[in-house]
Amino acid sequence: MATNFFDDLEGRGLVHSASEGARDHFAAGPVTGYIGFDPTASSLHVGNLLQIMALARLQRAGHRPLALVGGGTGMIGDPSGKTRERQLLTRAQVEENVEGIRGELGRFLDFSGENAAQLVDNHDWLAGLGLIEFLREVGKHFTVNYMLAKESVARRLEQEEGISVTEFGYMLLQAYDFGVLADRYGCTLQMGGSDQWGNITAGMELIRRTRGRSAHGIVQPLITTSSGAKFGKSESGTVWLSPERTSPFRFYQFWLNTDDRDVEHYLKAFTFLPLNEIRQILGEHAANPAARTGQRRLAVEVTQLVHGAEGLERAERATGVLFGSRPAQELGAAELLDVFADVPSTEVVRSRLEGEGLQVVELLAEAGVASSKGEARRLIAGGGIYLNGERLTGHEQRVRMENAIDGEVLLLRKGKKDSYVVRLIR
Structure with a gap:
């Protein structure tokens, strides 16, 4: 015993x-x-x-x-x-x-x-x-x-x-x-x-x-943050354990965004990892803070503990889509809207994507990705525009219903970071 x-x-x-x-x-x-x-x-x-x-x-x-x-x-x-x-x-x-x-x-x-x-x-x-x-x-x-x-x-x-x-x-x-x-x-x-x-x-x-x-x-001890912010709050509010109230993705992101100064304390407090293993993780983290080894391990351990292996896999998949390393089609429309809840969005009537579809340059201008069709053409020519994670190769392309995720959402990206959501409405 x-x-x-x-x-x-x-x-x-x-x-x-x-x-x-x-x-x-x-x-x-x-x-x-x-x-x-x-x-x-x-x-x-x-x-x-x-x-x-x-x-x-x-x-x-x-x-x-x-x-x-x-x-x-x-x-x-x-x-x-x-x-x-x-x-x-x-x-x-x-x-x-x-x-x-x-x-x-x-x-x-x-x-x-x-x-x-x-x-x-x-x-x-x-x-x-x-x-x-x-x-x-x-x-x-x-x-x-x-x-x-x-x-x-x-x-x-x-x-x-x-x-x-x-x-x-x-x-x-x-x-x-x-x-x-x-x-x-x-x-x-x-x-x-x-x-x-x-x-x-x-x-x-x-x-x-x-x-x-x-x-x-x-x-x-009551948990505090080094930055002085109240622990357990994100920009979206309280971080709940229920996946219905805080998605596994947002839960994972909460831990991934931990301040460097709090990583050691949180690894000790919120995981079952042995102390010697935590010391090893902290050593790797100190050697290359930019890799965020500590935060990544913390996010993995706590998300799996709370949401299980399936919840962790969903969170990691959604994170990959967020940063452009995985195609948007790996997520359903609801997950995609959760991941990109804070980016600019616009609505387009679904019927415009039926049949021949909508010219991509027109869609880019309407969604605010480009200021005009002309700029949209230049961005596409420069290889800087992505639809659902895939680079567009020609300004003559048309966007059809078959491109929509679950028939509801399109994800546009300009460069590496600027994402835009298009919701299809009736």
Whole structure:
């Protein structure tokens, strides 16, 4: 049985704080540990990935992971790390989000075998919990002074809006969760981001006071970027784990665009690569930064982890089309529009491509690739115009429906970088 989980986290720079004795706790035998995920959306995002990886690392080290989906606490919202009150979700919204998250967590954890992972929902025990019972079993063990001293609460009190009683009580609900998991599953460890330290230590305190035994907590540093930008955001917004919300291509590009200064940290945090292999990759990267060896390996590893081999292949194929090394016909119309969502586009009536088709110089002028038909002729003569990735060789060519990808899209390119999309409409 492997017991080096804590050492592995520490070696990767992923231990921000840990309870006293946490390291030795793993040497005593298999540990059951949990992390909670509140269902604020129907998909998790890359900001959650570090915690998902922590559960997977725990399982790979021979311990037992519990993934808690907050179907109950999600009705309230965690104030940790937030400067203002969350908007409350309806029960129907929470249930829909819980189901989406369940499916995603199943891609990272093994729910069979000796140390099988287990997925739990705190709605199962919070929904029937009465107020009087809660105040007697939990509330009496915490003073208001104790709760006010927690960073998540103190920060909110500095804001003009303050904190509602609803969110103020979130810490106690999370502490209660830890107690329930300790009783039902023998759970002795809770993990999370560093902003969860106050909530986690509250749970440890509750277990000590009410069960007379110790529990442990480990929190990981919050991921930041060297540029100061918020991690997990791209120009298109939040980077989700769901392929329906963020395509494998855009997910791959997010990691490929990692700043050189962040490559080492991200390889350690978001991959299962051994540290000695990471050092080798970083050595190659340092020798030739322009080759972006570190970013390429990072993008491959994380995309395959989240989207599987098929998703990675789609992302690499789309990237090849984006940079002109693969023909556009390798993608369907929907993928092509996703890849080239940010380039100039124009609409052309489909019937103009039927029969004899449309003169290519006319299409180039209409699409803005050339300022006039004359310029279009000169660009073609110079070998600088491509249709669906293939160089045009004559200005007399005509574009027909058979050239359209899925009968919907044409991709034009001028030179190496300037791409244009033509959408066919009825």
